[in-house]
Amino acid sequence: MSSCSSARGPVAPSVPLIAFLERVQEAALSIFGASGFDPKRYVDLSLKSDLPAAERAFDELRASATAQDWETFIRSYFEDAGGDLEHYEPPDYTPEPEGFLPAVKSREMREWALEVHALWKSLSRKISDGVRTRPDSHTLIPVPNPLVIPGSRFREAYYWDSYWVIRGLLASKMYETAKAVVKNLIYLANRYGYVLNGARAYYTNRSQPPLLSAMVREIYDATHDLELVKISLQALLNEYEFWNSGIKYRNPCNLGKHKVTIQDAEGRIHTLSRYYAKWDKPRPESSTTDKESASKLSSASEKANLYWELASAAESGWDFSARWMRDPLDFTTMAATSVLPVDLNAFILGMEHDIAFFAEVIGDKSTFERFVMASEARKEAITSIFWNEQKGQWLDYWLNYSNSCSEPYIWDTLNQNQNVYASNFVPLWINPFYSDASMVHKVVNSLKHSGLLQASGIATSLQNSGQQWDFPNGWAPLQHMIVEGLVKSGSTDARQMAEDIAARWIRTNYAAYKQTGKMHEKYNVVNCGEFGGGGEYVPQTGFGWSNGVVLAFLEEFGWPQDREIIDRE
Template sequence: MATVTDPLLSFLQRIQSAALCSMGPTDFDPKRYVDLPLKTDLPAAISAFNSLPRQSQSGTIPISDFSHFLKQFFDEAASDLVYTKPVDFEPEPEGFLVKVENEVMREWALEVHAIWKNLSRRVSDSVKTHPERHTLLYLPGTVIVPGSRFQEVYYWDSYWVIRGLLASKMYETAKGIVLNLVSLIETYGHVLNGARTYYINRSQPPLLSSMVMEIYMRTGDVELVKRVLPALLKEHSFWISDIHQVTIQDQGGCKHFLSRYQARWYQPRPEGATKDEKLSLKFSTPSEKDAFYHEIASAAESGWDFSSRWMRNSSDLTTTAITSIIPVDLNTFILKLEQDISTFAKIIGDNSTSQKFIEVSKSRIATIRSLLWNPNLGQWVDYWLDEHDAHQGVYNWNPASQNCKIFASNFVPLWLLAHYPDQLTEEYNEELIMNSLKKSGLIREYGIATSLSNTGQQWDFPNGWAPLQHMIIEGLASAHSKEARQLAESITINWIKTNFAAYKKTGAIHEKYNVESCGEYGGGGLYKPQTGFGWSNGVILALLEEFGWPHDRDVTTS
């Protein structure tokens, strides 16, 4: 059971709580306080904090005293990241988006491309020399941050950042991101949720092999493949370890192995501790609180933080129960990891490993088809684990435990069509899947909704997220059906238009969008909507590279 043992992090959480009491909840972001770099040694700061005057009844520190203390002992959050111009950035790279013929769209695409400069950082040398003063982790290469409050590398964001960088011909920057993530695996055994000490307890959707594959397909860099393959093997071991892997026995007595999200954490998440603690007031016992904290941290590992997808009661975040769910998209990502490892091993001549992972991936394909495919829906679905169906750690398959609610994740396996089509098309009816998607209600006027439930959580309706658009669009575009490819292009056009409209209205690229209203960014969740924004930029550029924009296509929605 992981606990807060980092002295700096424990102290910063005390400061976070004091800040909420002293300054009030208005515009309060708990993450800011656990990101503060310490100017001096920790004991001096703790002593000064303990000596601050406090109101006798509430214990609140006067704002002026608290602000003075922060300025005296801490630098601003994210000041331990230093702006650096990417070595391979060009204002208009040769061969950039050759299919984008419309002048207005091309001008905007170049502005999106230029955002990479704004999001490019390197970790300050002070983090390397005094790691005990920072929650930021040292990374050797240039980093691309998502933007706004997210001033560190994030795992699955980086895949779509890299897709955009490759469209921008920034191959060295893309390769540097991969090597940063590899350094995390080599140090911690897995890629962290993000490059902060408080993220060590969890990962995020495993897309590192996909990043490497995209770079290899562009550059043919065999040395990168050799460098990364041992780390990918270690990452695969992480996702099939006892922490994540679950055994399910089907009705024929055959055992199957699938993976789930599960953080090693039973406390409030440091980056959101005050909010987690407030939510936990519903529970009366320490064990109930610990279980809630574990589920919330595990949901953060999914990248979908937060969603009715993980909740027993869609109107109550405290009913999050993600560790009881086998997510179809996670197992799709692990399947692709296995297939990528096999491909990479073959490239470098390791035929034994290549053959081993061919067999491993075949087993997962069969398991996904057997347990997570719902032929009546024409969709892949999550599976709820029920302790009543378990015996000695093995769950007995129950078709009633499939979650038949509609989420965009139900169509993420389509993404495999763009990468390993022979593994998917032989087993499923493309027309059935496409018709199911069209009838699902997920495809709205300006993109694919995350779910059909408007719960106020940010990974629910009416929000649309760039990664989900991209994966489903790529899958549709790679299908044999002309109608599927036309649908992919239609979704792309509308998604690009709403991104464009929002940019013209606000001057920014946003983290998420409202798929019901053109140019309106998304909302909900536990923090304010963010701009920047790494993966949104990447998806815009990747889609424009793939589909282009003809001279005569309007860029507005009129």
Template structure:
């Protein structure tokens, strides 16, 4: 497989940084020098707020005494932060969800085991812990905060993630729907729609540094949220309000630098999408770490390419993984923008199918026609470019500029990434798998998943490479478990449905056992050990945890838990 670097370090517009974020990055860099790397979380500093205006705060910061070598003493920095900066958790305040009840009517009717049911109710109660609203201070003086002033209450992931995140919200909504918290779920979507109305896409997270710094989103699942809420509530007014925003988001992912044209082996051309952040500097929430990683690169052009590819990997949600690297042992070889990813295009296929469904509900026939055709085109493209019959998987495709003419890449088998990733099976989640793939192909995909090495005793691993990155082996993440399980469960093949239930049991069990040991739900788990939290990456395992809670509740609603089935590790 010929893996190449991005073609130019200056491609794509860059949005200027806001003074507030520039200043907080400066505080972050100073804090690293003072406090050291151990236990240091750079995000904490760009999430802080100002107690006075930016001019007065910068002036005070510049007056902090410096030693001969220009460094700041710990007591002086502590004093400045205490006087001039607000804590990273002061911009959101707790709010009781309007539709929370301790045990909703009709809650998880398939869960018969009393231990599991008691635990599920505890997980359900965590929605109260994660519910917030934007502080009145943010609404009154937004220029002092990096948090964006969203109108409705929010559900945060937990721990260091104190703001709304895009794709996290989908699985939180699935859990909220299982908890019968329909108004809270609608509020979450309404917040995301407001971001799309304002910016043309849903931000990665609801912070100023996600708009003024590196323009990028996250896996596009907004349409799926609206479909799932409609299927529970029948709310056509919500559909009418949301459709224009969905059209904007679709345009964001299907225009400009996100679009790649590729010619298949038969000479037909197809358009597919890639992750591509419009940013070529360190990410503010991780500036000190990004700079340290880039320091080994020889020149500014390569550093800028790396920063863009790093932000693009964050846009994918897989930050970070050997999936994006030319050399899986070296994060500095991340080359996300040179990859056409299977999962992004599966998300977009589902978006197109969902938009057509929603438009049909409200009589927008021209939109139905447009997006039905778009979904058919993408389905053909995915089968031609990604599908590998020998492996029984859809495979990421690496772009090679030497095999390009007039902005059209020519497909070659050698550019498919032949490694097994959990993302190779995300098309299971769309109708591509459940409605058009024959039983023989379905069986091949099921066999491929079973034999891939990804399926472990406690769930599905993201990759087979143990690199120390958090989206690599042995970690399993809730969204991928849920999408693959749900796709298998919808199949017409009994073998696929049986496998879906088996994986669901493994995943529910490891969540339960970890909770009983620690009292926490984790953002990720080690799928080789039942009840073990995941690790790797640049921060410790986070608890809370929004999408983990949502996936467990959704799986328990779908599959239940029989009274006589053992819940403890074997």
């Protein structure tokens, strides 16, 4: 595979197929009702025959269809969701890898860790031949290598999930599988100019938190694979351009881009980034859900604006949270494009460091110098715009469109979001912030008194909005980033806090697994062993990033035999 691509910008998806599957989704909702209904299933279906034949059958069926008629139609014209993937046996999987989790001495914990490790085999897939020979009959994008899916309804490669999948694969000594996961994302970045939210044609409207460079860096540190660095660099430069300009689209000021300039209190101009999807229609995978949300609005422009904001919030990976809402009690006040997010800019700072490192490794002096300068500028911007000395946290910043539609925006302390989110502590994961002893001390103290630390991990927020990225849910990525940042700081107090958080998180994952036999997408951090809820779909199992974080924590901290795992019955 070439490290660069002649294709730039979005490659057109199978628009007629997606539009038809949205019609199928809407009809299914009318037949079966909302209870237990998953709209994503219907846009993941694959055609058995040609599209016109399926459309004719659909049009003939709709008026008098019963549930039985409907299921007959689905079986006759479609392969079910997930049918375009085949189970795959990773060649580097072994039931108990050599050197696996040497710090774990507890027999019970080790047995469980091996069961979690075995989930990589059950989550591994390869693209079926039919997707490559008849791509217009599928919404699945045929990535070139085998992949690891998150689990349940998430039947394709996902972007930021893959970072924690890779961390788990590295703990499992599955280096070739980890490389295959990354090479699929590199393929997407080269083909589209950025890594898609997921490897589906309906995800071409947005990306997800940019962690590709961090994945390459983790694999390089573990394997010293110089060739992987070489083939990734152009993809990373493509992605960096996307996050620092982006395809112009629409907003109240017609600025349409990820890049934002803002003037701080001292008059210095900074460049930062935001989430910004190029989409003002219902998300195909949630079309019926989005239309229901927009039904509360009166005008077509208001609805289009909500759809755009929903897609932009989905690009954040936090879909959804009161973090993006001007009124946490009103879902239609979603305003993700008006937020300069702390965590996104921390991720891009990490990308700048990584690109500089890779450029130095391969001897590209000009790229190295460019990204050293870029990282220094972004570090200053993050400190100037987001850092709140009084709270000891980095705070999201609300952009104010009321005064002017021209940039730069003028910083005002009143526009910092004073609410506490786990994302307020994510910059600690990135150098140089974890290297600043004074700042680490303030952040540790702030986290300790933030209210986020609960019996079973770090809460996502303190707001119980009913959305899944809010209280009382905790998510594996947030636990890991904060814990690893605390460890990297080298502070004894910070490490003790990190070990305590990791122990709480491992304990609740273990307890839930023993009760349900499954790893879960998210957990209730108030009640040990209880998985999370809320949001627009039922709780999912599998689960890629939860598996990866548990294995990474066990590799880092172990689990001493004399520490109680859970209350035994």
